[in-house]
Amino acid sequence: MRLWGETSQETMPKAEEYQKKEHQLHPEIITQNQEISPGVFLISYQQKQDFIPGQVVKITLDPEIPPRIYSICSGNHEQEVRILFNIKEDGYLTPKLAASIPGDKIWVSQPYGSFLGTDKPAWWIATGTGIAPFYSMFQSGQFENKTLVHGARHLNQFYFEDDLDWSLGKNYIRCCSQEQSCDVFPGRVTDYLQTQNDLPKDQQYYLCGKALMVVEVRDLLIEKGVPYENIIAEIYF
Incomplete structure (x- = not known):
């Protein structure tokens, strides 16, 4: 079993992780930001890179601020990548992310991770x-x-x-x-x-x-x- 200390929603990543290609950030434009339940949001941006269901991305609103890690919440054949998150009152990203609107810029990494789905039962x-x-x-x-x-x-x-x-x-x-x-x-x-x-x-x-x-x-x-x-x-x- 794999316990992902690094993939927590509000955990600070290690500095050396930024040197890895999959952790490098690039800008994307928010296309939707919907509150689907009190304090729970589904944010979207255009899908430009292939991913395997179950993978994660790192997200931040400012490349100078360490990103957080979130599981992708959309199908790998869809036009948009969607991320599901809930507001953490003591967090410094999620309240700001929840207030973002379509057209705002976010910074994301390439999809990565090994919590991968298969066609097996x-x-x-x-x-x-x-x-x-x-x-x-x-x-x-x-x-x-x-x-x-x-x-x-x-x-x-x-x-x-x-x-x-x-x-x-x-x-x-x-x-x-x-x-x-x-x-x-x-x-x-x-x-x-x-x-x-x-x-x-x-x-x-x-x-x-x-x-x-x-x-x-x-x-x-x-x-x-x-x-x-x-x-x-x-x-x-």
Whole structure:
């Protein structure tokens, strides 16, 4: 399993990373900036470089300010790259990014990273904005034979649920810890997984979300017999 300390939403990158080609920044123009849920935004710019679903980019509003890292949240055949983010009140990028308008300039890196989707059967497990890389995989056509478990505190935090529910059907499981609905599991992602006694042992499990969730789900999966090497993780801070 891979724990991405460097790919956190608000973590300062190491200085030597700027020397790598994939971390060099170039300007792009914002084409859309939509608030899709209170405090949660989907920002877009034109896609000019190929990427593999699951990859990330670095973003900043000023090349003199260290960028943050975000998963791409769009399909690899679309005309725009979309980034899903939530405002962090103590952050110095996200409040300004949320206030940006179409026509403003941002600085982004080339897509990179190894949290990559495949066409093989797999489980996708996400909390909050950790849905982003999975939605990129979904929009890129990699949703056959996938089970998606998405956890959130509130019912309005299941981003893109209409598209996902339409295509995945019973393989799309929503888990809500603080509100209830007739078609939503009442509890956290870990509560749902505890109820599953026949998890496939020969499939990969992709985890994306905050560190505590990733560690708890990893340990739970291992307890249920899932091989350690079948667990792949991306941590958001």
